[in-house]
Amino acid sequence: MSLKWIDTLDIVLDLDEKHPDVDPQYIRFTDLHQWVCDLEEFDDDPEKSSEQILEAIQMTWIDEKD
Template identity: 40%
Template sequence: MTFEPPIHWNDYEDIAMKLHERFGDEFTEGKIYRIRFTELHKWVMEIPNFSGTSEQSNEGHLEMIQSSWVYEWRDSHKK
């Protein structure tokens, strides 16, 4: 078993990777950009090893997570 350091709100790439692992191709680039921030917030809070609190979240964090998730999705679809 490997140790995974805690994930915080500003660990955008780590969060994006976890969301991509969880949802895979269920969300395309367009769908990722249409996710409500309330849903995105809930999913981030459900990530194992996530140590941020709800109060530490803000719109800027959610926007960066959303963008990072899109980049992660794009990377996984390069031929």
């Protein structure tokens, strides 16, 4: 399975597994972007990201942590 920027929940689940001690509320978008691109399953153009996409990932990750 390959992940695209639109696969928010799947990205969040992988990020949470890879970075369980991170509080997503305080993550910088530059770090978040890099972490998503570094996911083994991620297969999308890094340039297709936007602040809106990263914010959606961050908010979903915050919700998953609660």
